[in-house]
Amino acid sequence: MIRVAHFSDLHYGHKTLAEADRCFGAAIDHAIGAGVEVAVISGDSTDHALDLHAPAALRLLAQVRRLADHCPVLMLQGTFSHEPPGTLGAFRLLGARHAIYVAERIEQVALSTQGQWLPSAGWCFDALPDRTAALFSCIPTVNKATVAAVVGGVAAAAEVGEQLTALLRGFAPMHRSARAGGAPTIGVSHGTVFGSLSEHGVPMAGFDHEFTSGALFDAEAQAFMLGHIHKHQAWTRESAVGRQCIAYPGSIGRFHFGEEGAKGFLLWEVEANSARCHLVQTPARRTVDIVFEGRPDVNALRDAVRAQGLAGASVRVRWTVAEEDQSAVDRAALQAALAEAAEVKLEGRIVPVVRTRAAGISQLRELADKVSRWAEVADVRAEPLIACLASMRSQSPEAIAEGVLQRDGVDQPHVDFAVSTTNRIAERFTASAR
Incomplete structure (x- = not known):
């Protein structure tokens, strides 16, 4: 059995630094205390392109170095808009006690019993390396634009899904070989599973999503560690290959208003024939939405503050008013009523006056x-x-x-x-x- 700490969607950036660093730091502390043997970061470590001297970049490098001083770390390429290609290259140079492996292509990587990362020359191994402690099959973010350039924009979504399904089945023979040798098998990817839920509770249904749960199970890996969706969710299956589990840990912190569910990282226990995980919560910020159908009532807002105890929370107040009433909203009074909140966001929706022209x-x-x-x-x-x-x-x-x-x-x-x-x-x- 191998114990794995699975982090994802850290989103280190200028605006997200405080939330990301507080939550990731607490997660690393817990993972080290739990004695994990390897750590996986399944994409979107950064929120956008960062200068190397930026505070967010320096804090992320320091935290990953701290993690790698405890155990080997595997980092996967995430969404290109969040994590531009090449962003993760600097992590290879950190020189921690244990190796940091950056997976930027479709490949398999074996973790040896000595804690070394052994990558495949091609997309998979021809034979399992000696002294393999665990086998990782890596599928970083797929560049759909490249696929669209070859097969056309209309066919690109379906083509990506079909090719990834074939790829996952292609990993199965090597996973069987590893399982026969007693080595745990783990898939790592960054993408969307059809039918998964977004952090706002919206089902992800469409032809442009990369995976189905069935295709992931068909890879015959015991564990599949995913990134990209910010809400924790998991799927399990008992079959001839044992107990399989697919899971998103969700984002490490709460970066947007309206996000559902707890935030944290996953602690995995993966064996040759079974896998299980559980969510460890991080000290993510508390967000609260207060919605008025008409003009916001300051007295009602004060009552909500007393009832819900909003001190230290991030509060968003929303309202909808007619165009002629927008000047009657006292934003200063709303801010004053929420003085104890850590953050206040005021969002007013103005309904424009529609005037119908009478021809003639x-x-x-x-x-x-x-x-x-x-x-x-x-x-x-x-x-x-x-x-x-x-x-x-x-x-x-x-x-x-x-x-x-x-x-x-x-x-x-x-x-x-x-x-x-x-x-x-x-x-x-x-x-x-x-």
Whole structure:
């Protein structure tokens, strides 16, 4: 049996450094304390291209060096947009107590009983190397653009899946050989399994995903350690080759709002005929979403702060308001209500006012005809509007306002204010109708 610490999607970058380093550092501490014999990082160690002198790059190098001082480390090439090709080359030069192997091509790598990495010359071994402690089959991120250039953009997605399925089956004979010799067999890849769930709970269903669980099981490796999806999930199968397990550890930390599930890394126990893993949680940040259907209520927000205890949490407040009400949102008050939160993100969605043009309205001479035409387009009753228009023509603004307000029992100061306001509205209305 071999004990493996499986990390993935560290996403070290300028904005993610604090979260990534806190969580990865805690994970390494736990892995060392658990006495793991080998560590796997299955892609996306960085969040984007990093300068070598950048704080995020230096912290990542230091943490991987600390891990490699304890046990051999295998690092897999991840998504090109996060981890540009060549990014991992510097890790080969760290000079830790144990070797760091960087897998940037499709290949098999044997870990010897002396802790050395022995790579295959081609995509797989012709024969298992002597003194193999564990066999790793590596499939880094596939460049779909290269496939599309050969077979065309439409056929590229299906072609990638078909070729990877054939490749996985091609690994099976060597896995059988290793199993017969008592060596654990482990697959490592970075990609999407059809039917897996994203960190936001969205099923990953489509023709452009690299793997199916069935194709991964057909490789006949006992363990398949995956990266790319940020939500921990696993699949198991009992078959003639023993107990097989496929798993994503998920991202090491919580890098976005709305992510579901716990964050951490996987501790594996892999034998020649079985594999099992369990998630070890990291101290990922707490994120909370507070959503208002209309204008955000500061008092309701304060109640939520008291009820949920949001001190130290990252809070996102979302709301939806009409275009004319957007200036009524007091962002400063919202920030003040969340003063104890570690991070506050305010996201307002503005619903624009949609105005429907009434074709031909400018050609009508009478105002009543224009109102009728507008009512027809706006799908409202024209009669009450025409009646109001007639009142405005036959009565003075003062008489209209006094009649309405006195009927409702409004006191004289409010009547005077309403009369003056009605006068201004009438003047503008008359001017616009000319």
